[in-house]
Amino acid sequence: MTAAEAKELKVKEKQEVATDTEQTRPGVVYTPDVDIFESDADITLLADMPGVTTENLNIDLRDDVLTLTGDAITDVGDTEKPVIVEYGVGKYHRQFTLSEVVDQAKITAELKDGVLRLVLPKVEKAAPRKITVTER
Amino acid sequence: MIYRRMFGMPTWNVRGPFNELERMRQQMDNLFNRVPDEGMPSLHAGVFPSINLTEDQETYHIRAELPGISAEDLDIQATGNNLSISGERKIEAENNSVRYHRREREAGKFSRAISLPGDIDPDGVSASLADGVLKVSVPKAEKAKPKQITVN
Numbered sequence: 001m002t003a004a005e006a007k008e009l010k011v012k013e014k015q016e017v018a019t020d021t022e023q024t025r026p027g028v029v030y031t032p033d034v035d036i037f038e039s040d041a042d043i044t045l046l047a048d049m050p051g052v053t054t055e056n057l058n059i060d061l062r063d064d065v066l067t068l069t070g071d072a073i074t075d076v077g078d079t080e081k082p083v084i085v086e087y088g089v090g091k092y093h094r095q096f097t098l099s100e101v102v103d104q105a106k107i108t109a110e111l112k113d114g115v116l117r118l119v120l121p122k123v124e125k126a127a128p129r130k131i132t133v134t135e136r
Numbered sequence: 137m138i139y140r141r142m143f144g145m146p147t148w149n150v151r152g153p154f155n156e157l158e159r160m161r162q163q164m165d166n167l168f169n170r171v172p173d174e175g176m177p178s179l180h181a182g183v184f185p186s187i188n189l190t191e192d193q194e195t196y197h198i199r200a201e202l203p204g205i206s207a208e209d210l211d212i213q214a215t216g217n218n219l220s221i222s223g224e225r226k227i228e229a230e231n232n233s234v235r236y237h238r239r240e241r242e243a244g245k246f247s248r249a250i251s252l253p254g255d256i257d258p259d260g261v262s263a264s265l266a267d268g269v270l271k272v273s274v275p276k277a278e279k280a281k282p283k284q285i286t287v288n
Contacts, residue, residue, distance in 0.1 A: 009184040009225060009244040033240035039233060048241055050201035050268030075271070080190035080197060083253060087186040087201060114203035114268020 017093055028090035032068070036096075042121040043100060049092045050114035059109055059118065066096045068116070184246040185221065185270075194281060196252055196274040203268035204241075210265065212272060214258040219274060222247035254280040 017029040035046040049057070051072030060067040070092040102120045110117045185200040200221065202210070210223040227243040255277035263272040 007244040009242060009246040011182055011184040011186060012242075014186075034238055035227075035236065035241050036238040037230060037234040037236045039231060039235075044230070044234075046241065048203040048268070050203040053267055072269075076190060076197075076199075077192065079192040081192065082188065082190050083196075084187060084189040084250075086188060113206065113265075114201070 014087055028088050029093045030088075030090055031094055032070070032092045034094065038100075040122075042119050043098070043102070045096075045116075045118040045120070047092075047094070047116040047118070048114065049111075049116055051089060052092065052111070052114060052116075054111050057111060057116065059116075061098075061102070061104060061107070061120075064098045064101075066098055066120075068092065068094050068118075070116075183248045185248060187221075187248070187250060189250065189252075191253075191276075194276055196254075196256065196276065198250060198270075198272040198274065200270045201268060202265070202270050205265070205268070205270075207265050210270070212261075212263050214256065214261045214274065216258075217252045217254070217256055218249050219252060219256075219261075219272065220247065220249045221270070221272075256280070 012033075015031040017031050032047045032049045034048075037044055045066075047068060049068075049070045049072070051074065052070035053073070056071035056073060058067075058069040060069075072089050072092065074089040098120070101123045103123050106121045108119045185202055187198050187200045190197045190199075198219065198221075202223075202225070204227065205223060205225050209226065210221070213220045222245070224245045225243045227241060252274060257275045257277045260275040261272065263270065265271075
């Protein structure tokens, strides 16, 4: 048994995105929680996006800006009437500016149980080469 | 406070005692005007996970967002008219030599008991977990279903 008991999860209200740009389609947009960490070889991003499947997930990387957009589908039928509503279902959106140069061809993305795992390998720095000088 | 006005006539600052109230009123107005009109009101039980409970003629449907949780770490029980959802979210440890820039996701245990508004049939409860969304369907007990009454 570990010395510290696993702590209790506390409830967090879903964070709505506060943007000045309006959306063309009505709906709420939430900010997904992310973990970002970096090793020597790559940058990994883990995002909680429950309700999002691979068809509804969009990952865009251009000009060093990484954009994540996901659409959580809800399967509430027409005959269902709400009794308790504690969270909303909507899109997810988050943007990051990458400080490192990323090897775009080797990016991998995996979506499992509503968690996106995005691995961005860093560009290998050019190995130092010794340049030989020939006499003419 | 007596002070001299332009015309040299002394006068009381009659709004003195009400200035503070006026400022407070304006601040409260600003505060309430900034609250968005739409969005979930904070009528929350305050327990993880947040749920949405809907009902139709025959069943109660409970949905909860539980990303990153597998079915083995989840325990759902139905007793009487109560449904309890408990479990643990684990976040796998990464390599030791990584540097975190953001750490917003949390791991830990949770347990929540939901009291359903009507009688239920505990044998027919079914649950599914897909893409991080848990959906529990609880059938209503026969006597709790609405009965259509025909008028002669």
